[in-house]
Amino acid sequence: xxxPRFLDVLGRNPSAAVGLALICGFVALAxxxxxxxxxxxxxVAFGPDRSVPRLAPPSARNWFGTTNQGMDVFSQLVWGSRVxxxxxxxxxxxxxxxxxxxxLVSGYFGGWIxxxxxxxxxVAFGIPFLPFALVxxxxxxxxxxxxxxxxxxxxxxxxxxxxxxxxxxxxxxxxVWAARAAGAGHWAILFxxxxxxVLPLSFLYVAVGxxxxxxxxxxxxxxxxxxxxxxxxxxxxxxxxxxxxxRTAWWWVLxxxxxxxxxxxxxxxxxxxxxxxxxxxxxAV
Amino acid sequence: MLALEGLEVRYAxxxxxxxxxxxxxxxxxxGECLGLVGESGCGKSTIARAVMGxxxxxxxxxxxxxxxRGQDLATLDPERSRELRGRRMALVPQSAMNAFDxxxxxxxxxxxxxxxxxxxxxxARAERIAALFARVGLEIARLDDYPHQFSGGMRQxxxxxxxxxxxxxxxxxxxxxxxxDVVVQDQILQHIxxxxxxQRKTMLLITHDMAVVAENCDRIAVMYGGRAVETGDRAVFxxxxxxxxxxxxxxxxxxxxxxRALISIPxxxxxxxxxxxxxxxxxxxxxxxxxxxxxxxxxxxxEPGRHAACHRLDRIEEFRRRARDPDTxxxxxxx
Amino acid sequence: MGGFRRYLLRRLxxxxxxxxxxxxxxxxxxxxxxxxxxxxxVDNNFTEDMIQRQRMLWGLNDPWWVQYLRYLxxxxxxxxxxxxxxxxxxxxxxxxxxRNTCLMIVPALLVSVVFGTLIGAxxxxxxxxxFERAAVATSLVLHSVPSFFVGILALMVFSYQLRWLPPxxxxxxxxxxxxxxxxxxxxxxxHLVLPGLVLVSREITGPILLLRSSMLEVKGSxxxxxxxxxxxxxxxxxxxxxxxxxxxxxxxxxxxxGILFQGQVLLEIIFAWPGLGRELVQALTHLDxxxxxxxLYLMALVTLALNLIADLLYGAIDPRVTYE
Ligand SMILES: Nc1ncnc2c1ncn2[C@@H]1O[C@H](COP(=O)(O)OP(=O)(O)OP(=O)(O)O)[C@@H](O)[C@H]1O
Ligand code: SF4
Ligand SMILES: [Mg+2]
Numbered sequence: 001x002x003x004p005r006f007l008d009v010l011g012r013n014p015s016a017a018v019g020l021a022l023i024c025g026f027v028a029l030a031x032x033x034x035x036x037x038x039x040x041x042x043x044v045a046f047g048p049d050r051s052v053p054r055l056a057p058p059s060a061r062n063w064f065g066t067t068n069q070g071m072d073v074f075s076q077l078v079w080g081s082r083v084x085x086x087x088x089x090x091x092x093x094x095x096x097x098x099x100x101x102x103x104l105v106s107g108y109f110g111g112w113i114x115x116x117x118x119x120x121x122x123v124a125f126g127i128p129f130l131p132f133a134l135v136x137x138x139x140x141x142x143x144x145x146x147x148x149x150x151x152x153x154x155x156x157x158x159x160x161x162x163x164x165x166x167x168x169x170x171x172x173x174x175x176v177w178a179a180r181a182a183g184a185g186h187w188a189i190l191f192x193x194x195x196x197x198v199l200p201l202s203f204l205y206v207a208v209g210x211x212x213x214x215x216x217x218x219x220x221x222x223x224x225x226x227x228x229x230x231x232x233x234x235x236x237x238x239x240x241x242x243x244x245x246x247r248t249a250w251w252w253v254l255x256x257x258x259x260x261x262x263x264x265x266x267x268x269x270x271x272x273x274x275x276x277x278x279x280x281x282x283x284a285v
Numbered sequence: 286m287l288a289l290e291g292l293e294v295r296y297a298x299x300x301x302x303x304x305x306x307x308x309x310x311x312x313x314x315x316g317e318c319l320g321l322v323g324e325s326g327c328g329k330s331t332i333a334r335a336v337m338g339x340x341x342x343x344x345x346x347x348x349x350x351x352x353x354r355g356q357d358l359a360t361l362d363p364e365r366s367r368e369l370r371g372r373r374m375a376l377v378p379q380s381a382m383n384a385f386d387x388x389x390x391x392x393x394x395x396x397x398x399x400x401x402x403x404x405x406x407x408x409a410r411a412e413r414i415a416a417l418f419a420r421v422g423l424e425i426a427r428l429d430d431y432p433h434q435f436s437g438g439m440r441q442x443x444x445x446x447x448x449x450x451x452x453x454x455x456x457x458x459x460x461x462x463x464x465x466d467v468v469v470q471d472q473i474l475q476h477i478x479x480x481x482x483x484q485r486k487t488m489l490l491i492t493h494d495m496a497v498v499a500e501n502c503d504r505i506a507v508m509y510g511g512r513a514v515e516t517g518d519r520a521v522f523x524x525x526x527x528x529x530x531x532x533x534x535x536x537x538x539x540x541x542x543x544x545r546a547l548i549s550i551p552x553x554x555x556x557x558x559x560x561x562x563x564x565x566x567x568x569x570x571x572x573x574x575x576x577x578x579x580x581x582x583x584x585x586x587x588e589p590g591r592h593a594a595c596h597r598l599d600r601i602e603e604f605r606r607r608a609r610d611p612d613t614x615x616x617x618x619x620x
Numbered sequence: 621m622g623g624f625r626r627y628l629l630r631r632l633x634x635x636x637x638x639x640x641x642x643x644x645x646x647x648x649x650x651x652x653x654x655x656x657x658x659x660x661x662v663d664n665n666f667t668e669d670m671i672q673r674q675r676m677l678w679g680l681n682d683p684w685w686v687q688y689l690r691y692l693x694x695x696x697x698x699x700x701x702x703x704x705x706x707x708x709x710x711x712x713x714x715x716x717x718x719r720n721t722c723l724m725i726v727p728a729l730l731v732s733v734v735f736g737t738l739i740g741a742x743x744x745x746x747x748x749x750x751f752e753r754a755a756v757a758t759s760l761v762l763h764s765v766p767s768f769f770v771g772i773l774a775l776m777v778f779s780y781q782l783r784w785l786p787p788x789x790x791x792x793x794x795x796x797x798x799x800x801x802x803x804x805x806x807x808x809x810x811h812l813v814l815p816g817l818v819l820v821s822r823e824i825t826g827p828i829l830l831l832r833s834s835m836l837e838v839k840g841s842x843x844x845x846x847x848x849x850x851x852x853x854x855x856x857x858x859x860x861x862x863x864x865x866x867x868x869x870x871x872x873x874x875x876x877x878g879i880l881f882q883g884q885v886l887l888e889i890i891f892a893w894p895g896l897g898r899e900l901v902q903a904l905t906h907l908d909x910x911x912x913x914x915x916l917y918l919m920a921l922v923t924l925a926l927n928l929i930a931d932l933l934y935g936a937i938d939p940r941v942t943y944e
Contacts, residue, residue: 015760119637125927126638127645128882128919131900135916138904139649215766219886222768223901237772241890246772247780257769268764339848371851378849383842386860387940388867398850431939447850 009273016273022266030081037075041231044070058251065251067236068243076231077255083232084263087144087217091151092209098152099159100195100202106160107167108190117160124157133216137225144227147220151213159205166198200278207271211264218260233260286487287313287336287455292349292359294331294340303557305331307511308349310584313504318481318488320498322533323508326554329491330379332508333459335359336489337376338366353455372402374455375448377441377477379463379491384444385432391443392428398450417446421476438469445476456480457489462497477501495522495537507533510555510565513584517591526593526601529566531608548611564596571613572597572604623942624935631931635924640692642920647691650913651684700914704906710914713899716797718918720790721888721895723802725880727812728819733873735820736827741862743828744835756832759825767822768886774818775890785814788892815891819884823876830872834865867938874930878923 010017029036047053047061058065064073106117133150140146170176171194179193220226221234222241233256239245245252294306306328313319321329334340336351338358351358353374358366370376378384385394395414399405405413415425421442432440441461448456458477462470478501480486490502498505499522507515507530515527525531532550552569555561561568563578570577577596584594597604607613672681682690694701700710743752779787791797791807802808838844838861847857885897892898896915903911935941 015757122634123638123641126635126920126924127642128916128923130885131882131897131916131919134885134900134904135646135649135912138907138912211764218766219768222886223889224905237769241772246776250776253772253776257766257772261765261769264766265761265764268760272760334845337849339845367851367853369851370849376846376849378842378846380842384846386843386847386864388863388938389860397852397856401851401853401856433940444846 009277013269013273013276015269019266019269019273022262023270026081026085026263026266029078030085033078033082037072037078039072039075041076041079042071043075057249064255065249067239067252068245068249073236073252073255076236077233077259079231080233080236080256080259081263083144083217083230084214084260087148087151087232088210088214088267090148091155091213091216092206094148094152095155095209095212096159096202096205099156099205100163100198102156103160103163104167104190104195104198107164108171108186108194114164118164121157121160124154127154129154130216130219133220134223134225137220142220142225142227144217144230147217147227148213151209151216155205155209155212158208159202162205163198163202166201167194170194170197204271204275204278207267207274211267211271214260214264214267233257286315286317286354287489288350288352289332289336290350290352292332292335292351293347294328294335295345295347296331296341297343297345298558301558304347304511304560305344305557306335307560309508309511309513310349311506311513311516313487313489316481316485316487317504318490318502320502320505321489321491321508322493322495322498322505324533324554325493327508328511329508330459333376333457333489333491336455336457337374338363338370339376368402371398371453372451373453374457375451375453377444377448377456377458377461379459379461382437382440382464385440387432390429390431391435394432395428395443395447395450398447402451413450414446417449418443420449421446422472436469437465438473441465441469441473442476445473445480449480453486455487455489457491459491460493461490462492462494474501495534498522510560511557512565512594513592514566514595515591515593516584517588520591525605526587526591526598527595528570528572528597528604528608530593531604532569532614535608535614548614551614564594571607572600627935628932631928635928638924639921643692643695643917646913646916647688650909651687651691695917700917701910703903703911704908706911710910713911714896714914714918717894717896717899717915719799720893721881721884721897723790723799723808724812724815724888724893724895725819725877725884728816728823729873729877729880731816732820732823733827733869736824737831737862737866737869739824740828740831741835741858741865744832744839744865745858745861747836747839752832755828759828762821763825763829765822767818768890770821771815771818771887771890774814778814786811788890790893811891811893815887815893818887819880823880826872826876827869830869831865834868835861838864867934870933870937871930874926874933878926881922881926882919 010020053061053066054068054070064077066072067076102117102121106114133147133154136150137146171189176189176193179189184192217226217232218234218237221232222238224238224242226232226235226238228235236256237253237260240249240252240256243249243252289309289311292306292309293304295302295304309328309332311319321332323329331340331344334344335346336353336358338361340346346359349359353369356365358369361369385391389397392414395417396410399410399413414428418425418428423439423442423446427435427439432443435443445461456477461477462473465473474497477488477490481488481501490498492498499519502519504518505516505521506513507521507527509529515521515525515530517526521530522534525534529550532548535548536550537547550569555565555568561578563576563580564570564573564582567573567577574597580596582594582596584592585598587593587598595601693699698711700714703710703713706713739755743749743755746752775787778784788811790811791802791805796802796805796808841864844857844861847860852860882897884895885901887893888895888898889901896918900912900915900919903909903915
């Protein structure tokens with residue numbers, strides 16, 4: 001995973017290079033949102049004569065036109081990148097951390113701990129993801145935090161299984177025996193010797209986490225169960241869909257949809273390239 | 286019956302074209318058994334594949350001919366070549382472990398081998414398959430098993446049965462005993478031997494094992510780095526003419542009086558994409574001289590029926606003596 | 621076969637345990653979280669007496685464990701009670717919705733699996749060809765684009781701009797409502813084209829990528845050489861290779877069907893397809909809990925059943941699998 005090797009992979013995978021550039025673009029957009037967006041996320045873009053420009057097509061004033069409430073689509077899009085990145089990153093980190101911990105503990109200690117944890121993953125695998133998320137959100141107050149928790153709740157299972165398998169094979173390696181012989185305690189072995197070796201693999205699931213988080217937020221918001229205080233791409237699509245903008249205002253529908261697609265695709269492509277670095281066997285294929 | 290004339294096979298690789306077989310000429314008369322020996326990677330299987338007409342997609346016959354009963358297999362059209370495979374010539378492959386399709390029964394695969402070459406009524410096929418199975422000493426009840434239910438030895442027997450399905454004239458056996466334990470190896474070799482001795486099949490037998498060749502073959506060809514370096518009858522192992530054959534014999538026990546330490550040849554086989562100039566063995570040959578890496582030695586008839594490709598054939602007696610001394614092979618060659 | 625029976629029993633027990641867990645989680649969600657369900661449609665005109673009568677009727681005054689056991693029994697017997705806002709029983713409504721969902725995903729799945737397999741197998745067989753590269757690149761893009769946006773785009777272009785296809789729904793009101801009636805109705809097919817193609821555009825990528833890579837793996841196996849050496853023609857060899865490459869697909873398709881069954885919520889909303897997912901969303905919007913509960917439960921059951929089938933099928937088609 002050294003630098004040159006990474007560059008090498010990017011060179012062979014132009015799609016990953018494009019993906020990385022896109023992600024950098026989205027990050028820049030999110031960080032500099034207040035500087036880039038001419039209006040606030042819920043601000044009406046009053047015209048010069050204080051009129052409300054409802055469903056105005058793209059113009060020099062409103063690059064991507066306006067919504068039926070006279071809000072600036074471009075601004076909303078820029079603010080939306082903040083929501084996407086926040087949800088994506090937090091869900092990814094959360095699910096990877098939880099999944100890795102459970103996988104490590106389950107694989108290392110084995111026995112009844114392993115049994116209980118693995119039955120738990122079975123249950124997690126049996127719950128239908130999107131419908132369950134819908135029900136939970138409908139019962140509680142929709143909020144970004146809840147979305148993130150739900151993603152974590154659903155994604156830890158995959159990471160946990162993979163990390164568990166890896167831990168099972170690692171704990172039989174000579175260096176673990178050596179550490180044990182030298183008198184290292186269980187937790188020291190687990191975190192100092194085994195964890196560093198599974199981390200690259202856990203990292204693979206960051207991409208999956210970001211993708212799932214962003215997609216779930218968009219899907220829930222689109223279905224009308226989004227956090228009304230976060231102007232996300234999903235919320236934009238929901239508003240546009242309900243206002244019938246598909247017939248009348250393409251400029252309102254396309255930007256959030258395209259942004260969402262590009263973001264998810266970029267993460268996917270970079271994730272694939274990373275997988276290739278981890279597992280060189282894929283390269284030949 | 287089978288004759289390779291200046292055969293050259295190349296594989297396209299990332300590094301360039303690898304000349305896995307380079308200008309090899311060999312002849313095999315009706316009913317003869319030719320043993321092909323040499324280190325791993327010297328091109329033995331490639332010759333087998335070229336003869337069978339099953340080179341992988343990145344491999345091609347770049348020059349030369351393969352004469353089989355008067356036809357040139359190198360230029361034969363694919364459909365005619367397919368008709369020969371399995372019917373006139375059959376392969377006993379290197380890795381019987383994986384040579385059966387795992388998802389079909391053994392019977393289905395034998396059946397298919399027969400069906401590929403024309404219609405035969407189902408009862409006749411079943412009878413033939415049962416007879417083949419009996420001949421290689423397998424229980425007929427096991428015919429409907431899947432390959433993974435067979436042991437390695439049983440699979441190799443079944444492979445021999447399949448090779449015999451249409452009573453071909455030529456059998457190409459590519460290391461038929463690799464990966465089997467010693468007792469099973471013996472049994473498999475018995476069957477191979479009987480194919481040759483009793484059924485008078487012409488045979489191309491490829492192996493690492495010099496003892497097997499010495500025991501079974503009428504003629505022997507030693508390959509090194511894609512080239513045939515020495516050919517002849519059994520005397521090849523008794524009185525080698527080529528330094529590489531000397532080294533090869535040293536690395537195997539029991540070919541002479543025994544009680545001798547095994548000596549392996551240091552170094553690695555040559556790169557086939559950019560082979561060394563001159564004699565390919567020169568970088569590893571303890572007797573190499575400057576001239577050796579400049580001009581390539583030709584395969585010359587040294588005695589009646591014996592060919593070798595070495596510049597220093599005149600000193601072979603001295604080499605044979607020195608080859609016994611492990612130190613000869615230890616000394617680093619100065620370039 | 622004794623080994624298989626033990627394996628089956630173990631898997632069934634496992635599935636039963638998961639169902640119980642899911643039911644319990646749902647019980648907690650629906651009974652405990654939202655507070656008092658009567659509050660939803662009680663308005664000021666209700667007297668305290670009427671409210672109490674309603675609570676008795678629903679058994680809400682019983683101790684929690686009586687409610688829990690009754691709930692478990694009802695769910696296991698598919699007795700979902702009556703919806704708050706409709707007359708039919710929930711079970712009847714569910715049956716209709718499950719059928720409608722199947723009417724959308726089954727044809728799309730069939731098309732995806734058949735064509736995906738052919739394309740993927742061919743791509744793997746002709747590795748390095750332009751066809752292979754195009755198939756892989758297209759699949760990767762289609763695989764990563766959110767399909768609900770593809771659905772929105774398709775609607776915008778084909779229904780609103782070009783007006784080629786109806787913008788949503790399944791059959792017009794008063795149209796056929798039996799399964800065979802639907803299948804025979806041109807209206808159904810016309811409404812299916814757009815959502816069906818959007819589904820295919822995503823679902824076909826799985827079989828393509830899977831078949832291609834498993835074909836590549838099979839292509840490296842020794843037994844193909846032997847098939848050639850036997851004198852088989854190219855056609856027979858491709859059959860052998862595909863038969864081997866198909867093994868992982870069986871599991872994949874079963875799992876994919878389960879995921880589709882719970883995951884087509886978005887497309888059903890976008891195309892106003894009266895399926896199980898749309899019913900769930902509407903029930904949640906109206907806080908119609910019996911319906912939502914039943915929909916979620918059915919989705920979980922179908923997913924579990926398909927996962928189980930996937931495992932069993934794998935053993936059936938690969939002779940190397942043993943259950944010892
Ligand atoms: N498909 C291929 N593509 C590229 N190179 C190949 C291919 N098959 C074989 N080679 C190369 O050609 C050379 C000869 O291979 P071959 O299989 O004929 O060796 P061999 O003498 O049979 O060795 P072994 O005793 O290990 O079976 C080797 O260097 C090998 O790496
Ligand atoms: S030609 Fe020279 S290098 Fe080659 S085998 Fe003979 S003596 Fe050795
Ligand atoms: Mg070989």
